[in-house]
Amino acid sequence: MSAISNTWELKKLGGSLGAEIRGLRLCDVSDAELAHIKELLLEYMVLFFPDQTPTPDEHVRFGGRFGPLEGHPHLGGNAELPPEIFELRASAGGIADEWHTDLTCQDNPAVMSILHMVTCPENGGDTMWSNLAAAYDELSEPMRAICEELSALHDAQAHGQPEKMAIHPVVRLHPETGRKTLYVNEHFTRRIVEMTATESEVLLPMLTRWVTNPRFTVRYHWTPGTIAMWDNRATQHFVLNDFVGERLIQRVTVMGDEVRPTKPLPWRSWPEQAGHFTASTRHDWQLQNHLRAKGLLPD
Numbered sequence: 001m002s003a004i005s006n007t008w009e010l011k012k013l014g015g016s017l018g019a020e021i022r023g024l025r026l027c028d029v030s031d032a033e034l035a036h037i038k039e040l041l042l043e044y045m046v047l048f049f050p051d052q053t054p055t056p057d058e059h060v061r062f063g064g065r066f067g068p069l070e071g072h073p074h075l076g077g078n079a080e081l082p083p084e085i086f087e088l089r090a091s092a093g094g095i096a097d098e099w100h101t102d103l104t105c106q107d108n109p110a111v112m113s114i115l116h117m118v119t120c121p122e123n124g125g126d127t128m129w130s131n132l133a134a135a136y137d138e139l140s141e142p143m144r145a146i147c148e149e150l151s152a153l154h155d156a157q158a159h160g161q162p163e164k165m166a167i168h169p170v171v172r173l174h175p176e177t178g179r180k181t182l183y184v185n186e187h188f189t190r191r192i193v194e195m196t197a198t199e200s201e202v203l204l205p206m207l208t209r210w211v212t213n214p215r216f217t218v219r220y221h222w223t224p225g226t227i228a229m230w231d232n233r234a235t236q237h238f239v240l241n242d243f244v245g246e247r248l249i250q251r252v253t254v255m256g257d258e259v260r261p262t263k264p265l266p267w268r269s270w271p272e273q274a275g276h277f278t279a280s281t282r283h284d285w286q287l288q289n290h291l292r293a294k295g296l297l298p299d
């Protein structure tokens, strides 16, 4: 533990990322304290604040201090809650047990998420996060060079909406830290845009597995009332589906920014390179359709 103010105590949780902070009431912090929390978030990527138990309105007000919040339609959810709160109940299938960065199927994925663990089992249901900057930094030089020149197609197939798609660079430049982060995940990322389907099938699983190397991760055991916040531009997370009983979270997300590559991407998409239809073109339909819809490929 180290003292970061008269009352705050910060405990670093992993070698790669994560810190737990006690001794403050998060929803009452001053502007100067909030600025300090933002710095800590950039440094540790995921922060945990036990014993907070905010009301839904406090949760929304606190989240709004970081930027405009996304609204969530109440699709069978809790209509009592403010529209900015997304509630997920494990008994309703709400367990995110695949590694992901939140909603990379969107053009502008959330920059950060702030989660309130309302109810959780005494054992199990931990969440893991991984550090995407470390994952990038520890690739070999040739692999870093290749990845920096590629982009990938992400979709919401896992949520029954494969038509929701976005293309992002494989390596993202973090707008605040200037670090390079490996921005592909097993849940949303389908295909490397500039490579053949066969090449993509080799490279993409290698990268998404690499991100989950335990060396880049931290694992957190929850207690009810804890608030966690994470930098969605620099991390992925994964919920362990190893529990019985009630697990209820409420989350707000700060609206997204533009996902920038580290340099201009030099290669054409694979459908542009291929230029003609063959038997193997069927592997490229999804990518072709998206590129056409975006006006990036002639009909």
Ligand SMILES: [Fe+2]
Pocket (backbone or CB within 6 Å): 096, 100, 101, 102, 237
């Ligand atoms: Fe998530």
